[in-house]
Amino acid sequence: xxxxxxxRLLLAVPVLLGVVFVVMLTVDLLPGDAVTxxxxxxxxxxxxxxxxxxxxLDKPFAVRYLEYVGRVARGDLGRSIQQNRPVAAELxxxxxxxxxxxxxxxxxxxxxxxxxxxxxxxxxxxxxxxLARLGSLFGLSMPIFWTGLVLIVVFSLWLNWLPxxxxxxxxxxxxxxxxxxxxxxxxxxxxxRSAVLDVLREDYVRTARAKGLGxxxxxxxxxxxxxxIPILTLLGLQSGQLxxxxxxxxxxxxxxxxxxxxxxxxxARDYVLLQGAVLVFALAFVIVNLLVDLSYGLLDPRVGxxx
Amino acid sequence: MDAWARFRRNRLALVGLTLVxxxxxxxxxxxxxxxxxxxxxxxxxxxARPGGKxxxxxxxxxxxxxxxxxxxxxxxxxxxxxxAAIAVLGGLVLGTVAGFAGGWLDAVMMRGLEIxxxxxxxxxxxxxxxxxxxxALNTTIAVGIWGVPAVTRIVRGSVLALRETEYVGAARAxxxxxxxxxxxxxxxxxxxxxxxxxxxxxxxxxxxxxxxxFLGLGVQPPVASWGLMVSTGRxxxxxxxxxxxxxxxxxxxxxxxxxxxxxxxxxxxxxxxxGST
Numbered sequence: 001x002x003x004x005x006x007x008r009l010l011l012a013v014p015v016l017l018g019v020v021f022v023v024m025l026t027v028d029l030l031p032g033d034a035v036t037x038x039x040x041x042x043x044x045x046x047x048x049x050x051x052x053x054x055x056x057l058d059k060p061f062a063v064r065y066l067e068y069v070g071r072v073a074r075g076d077l078g079r080s081i082q083q084n085r086p087v088a089a090e091l092x093x094x095x096x097x098x099x100x101x102x103x104x105x106x107x108x109x110x111x112x113x114x115x116x117x118x119x120x121x122x123x124x125x126x127x128x129x130x131l132a133r134l135g136s137l138f139g140l141s142m143p144i145f146w147t148g149l150v151l152i153v154v155f156s157l158w159l160n161w162l163p164x165x166x167x168x169x170x171x172x173x174x175x176x177x178x179x180x181x182x183x184x185x186x187x188x189x190x191x192x193r194s195a196v197l198d199v200l201r202e203d204y205v206r207t208a209r210a211k212g213l214g215x216x217x218x219x220x221x222x223x224x225x226x227x228x229i230p231i232l233t234l235l236g237l238q239s240g241q242l243x244x245x246x247x248x249x250x251x252x253x254x255x256x257x258x259x260x261x262x263x264x265x266x267x268a269r270d271y272v273l274l275q276g277a278v279l280v281f282a283l284a285f286v287i288v289n290l291l292v293d294l295s296y297g298l299l300d301p302r303v304g305x306x307x
Numbered sequence: 308m309d310a311w312a313r314f315r316r317n318r319l320a321l322v323g324l325t326l327v328x329x330x331x332x333x334x335x336x337x338x339x340x341x342x343x344x345x346x347x348x349x350x351x352x353x354x355a356r357p358g359g360k361x362x363x364x365x366x367x368x369x370x371x372x373x374x375x376x377x378x379x380x381x382x383x384x385x386x387x388x389x390x391a392a393i394a395v396l397g398g399l400v401l402g403t404v405a406g407f408a409g410g411w412l413d414a415v416m417m418r419g420l421e422i423x424x425x426x427x428x429x430x431x432x433x434x435x436x437x438x439x440x441x442x443a444l445n446t447t448i449a450v451g452i453w454g455v456p457a458v459t460r461i462v463r464g465s466v467l468a469l470r471e472t473e474y475v476g477a478a479r480a481x482x483x484x485x486x487x488x489x490x491x492x493x494x495x496x497x498x499x500x501x502x503x504x505x506x507x508x509x510x511x512x513x514x515x516x517x518x519x520x521f522l523g524l525g526v527q528p529p530v531a532s533w534g535l536m537v538s539t540g541r542x543x544x545x546x547x548x549x550x551x552x553x554x555x556x557x558x559x560x561x562x563x564x565x566x567x568x569x570x571x572x573x574x575x576x577x578x579x580x581x582g583s584t
Contacts, residue, residue, distance in 0.1 A: 018422030026438035137319075141563035143514055145521045146537055146555030153548040164545070244429030248518055252541075262430075263522055266437040278426070278434055285427045 008293060012286045019282040020069060020275070027271045028061055051081070055272070068275075077276040082268045087276040090261065095280060097167055098257035101249065102242045104177035109184035109242075110235060116185070117192025118224070121200065132189060139186030144245050148179040148252035165254035176253040180245050184238045191234045195227035202226075228299055236292035240285050310499075313575040320571020326564030334380040341374035345531045354547040364549045367539060372550070375531040376557045382532045383561055386447045387512040391505045393451025398458020399501075403493070405459065406466025407485055413463075420456045432515055436524045443532075446525040450512045461504060465497045499576040507569035510562045517558045533558045 056064050071078065077087035116136075120129040155175060156164045163172050199205060200223060208218045247259035254260070258277055265273040314320055333340060342362070349369035357364040363372040405416045423431060435449035469475050475492050483491075519525030520534030528535060533554045540551025 014418065015422055015425045018419070019425055022422060022426075023434055026434050137563060137566065138559070141510070141559050141566055143517050143521070143534070143537075143555060143558045143562070145518060145534075146552070146558060149537065149541060149544055149548075149551050149555065152544065153552065157545055157548065240427035243427035247429060247433065248521065251522060262433070263524075266433065266524065271437075274434075274437060278430060281427050281430055282425050286425060 078272040080273040081270045094258045094261045105180035108181035113185045113188025116189040120193040121196035136186035145248040180249045236289045239288040310575040317571045323564045323567025341377045343371040343374045345374045345378040378531040379533040386516040387509045390450035390512045394454025397455040402459040402462025406463040423456045443526045503573045510565035
C-alpha cells in the first residue's frame with residue numbers, strides 16, 4: 001500500500017511540472033509585450049524595465065521555467081504585481097474559502113445524488129424516477145452562474161431568507177454551495193442509478209434475496225458497496241468540475257476564494273498570481289484523484305494488494 | 308432496426324431535435340424573425356418589464372431582449388460548431404498519430420494529454436483566454452482546445468483496438484498506406500462515436516462560451532451573447548431580475564436540446580450503451 005502511495009505521488013510530479021509549463025507557455029505566447037500590457041501604455045520606462053527585470057523576462061523561456069520551478073519547490077511563488085505581496089500569502093488568504101465551498105458542494109452532491117440515484121434504481125420507471133431523471137437533465141443543462149442568480153432572486157429578493165452574497169456565516173454558504181452542487185447532483189444521481197441497476201442484475205444479489213435477506217440489507221451490504229466504485233471515480237472527476245464551477249459561483253456570490261482571485265488576476269493581467277492560482281487548483285485536483293485511487297483499495301479488497 | 312428508426316421512437320430526443328432545429332432557424336433567420344434591431348437603444352424604455360411592446364422585456368439600455376436572444380443564438384451555435392470542429396479535427400489527427408506511431412511518440416503524447424486533463428474544467432479555457440485575450444474567435448479556440456484531449460483519447464483507443472483486428476492487419480500486410488487504412492477501416496468505425504461526442508460537446512461548448520462571456524473574458528459587447536447578457540443583467544438583478552434571467556433560460560434550452568439529441572443519438576447508434584449515463 002505504501003509503495004502504491006509513493007509511486008502515485010511521484011507520478012503526480014511530472015504532471016504538475018507540465019501544468020506549470022503549459023501555463024507559462026500560454027503567457028509567453030501572448031501577443032505583444034506582456035509588461036506593457038500589465039502596466040498599461042502610460043507606464044514609465046523605468047517601471048517597465050524594473051518589472052521586466054523582476055520577472056526575468058529577458059532570459060530565455062527554458063531558463064525562466066527552470067528558475068520558476070526551482071523557486072516553487074522552495075515554496076516561493078513570486079510576488080503579485082497588483083498588490084506586491086507574496087503570491088503564496090494571497091493564495092493562503094483565499095484557499096480556505098474555496099475549500100469550504102467545494103467541500104460543502106461535494107457533500108451535497110454525494111448525499112443528494114446518491115439518495116436520488118438509489119431511489120430511482122430501486123423503483124425504476126416510477127413517477128419519482130421520471131422526475132429525478134428529468135431533474136438531472138435540467139441540472140446538467142443549467143449554467144451555474146445563472147442558477148446562482150435565479151436562487152438569489154428567489155431566496156434573497158423575494159423570500160428575503162438568505163444573504164445576496166459575501167461570506168462569514170453558514171447562511172452565506174447555503175446558496176453558493178447549492179448552486180455549485182446542482183450539476184454534480186445531477187451527474188451523481190444518473191451514475192448511481194445506472195450503477196445500482198447494473199449491480200441489482202447480478203447473480204449474487206439474486207442469491208442474497210433467495211436466501212431471505214431483507215431488502216435493506218441486500219441494498220446496503222451487497223449493492224451499494226459494489227456500485228460505489230464507479231460513483232467514486234465520478235466524484236473524483238466531479239471535483240474538477242466543482243473547482244471550475246467555483247470560479248463562476250464565487251464571482252456570482254462575491255465569495256472571497258481562489259476562483260475570484262484568479263478572475264481578478266486575469267483582468268489585472270497579473271500573470272504571476274494567475275500561475276500560482278492555476279497551480280494550486282491543479283495540485284488540488286491531482287490530490288483528490290490520488291485519494292480516490294487510494295480509496296478503491298478500501299472498498300474493493302482486490303485492488304491495491306499487489307502494490 | 309436502423310439508427311434513425313430507433314432515434315425516432317425516443318420522444319425526448321425528438322423534443323431535443325425540434326429545439327435544435329428551432330435554434331438553427333432562429334440563428335439563420337435572425338434578421339427576419341427578430342422584432343427589433345438588437346442594438347437599438349431606447350433609454351426611456353430601459354428595463355421595461357416583459358409583455359407589451361417588448362415580449363421578453365428590455366435591458367439596461369432599452370434594447371429588446373427577445374431580439375438579442377434571437378441574435379445570441381448565432382453566437383452560441385457558431386462558437387459551438389467551430390469549436391466542435393477544432394476539437395474533432397485536432398483529436399482525430401493527434402489520436403491517429405499516437406495510435407499508429409506507438410512507442411515513445413505515443414507515450415510522450417499521452418503524458419501531454421494527461422497534463423491538459425489535469426486542469427480542472429474551465430481552468431484550461433480560462434488560461435488560454437487569459438493569454439490570447441478576450442473575443443469571439445479566441446473563445447472559440449479556447450473551447451476547441453479544451454475538447455481536443457477527450458477526442459484524442461477516443462480516437463487513439465479505437466485505432467489501437469482496430470489495429471489488432473484481422474481485417475486491418477490484412478490490409479496493412481497488403482501494403483495499404485495509413486491514410487487509406489484510416490479512411491476505409493478506422494473512420495467508419497469511429498464516426499458514430501464521434502458524432503455522439505460532438506453533439507454532447509456542443510452542449511458543453513455553449514455552456515463554456517456562456518461562462519467565459521459571463522466572466523467578461525469571452526465574447527465582447529456590443530455583440531449579443533447570452534452569457535454576456537446575463538452578466539450585464541446581473542448589475543440590475545435586484546431591480547429588474549428579468550434582464551439577467553431571461554437570456555439564461557435561452558442558454559439552458561440550447562444546452563438541454565443538444566444533450567437530449569446527443570443522448571438519443573448514443574442510444575440509437577450504440578444500443579449496447581442504452582441506459583448508461
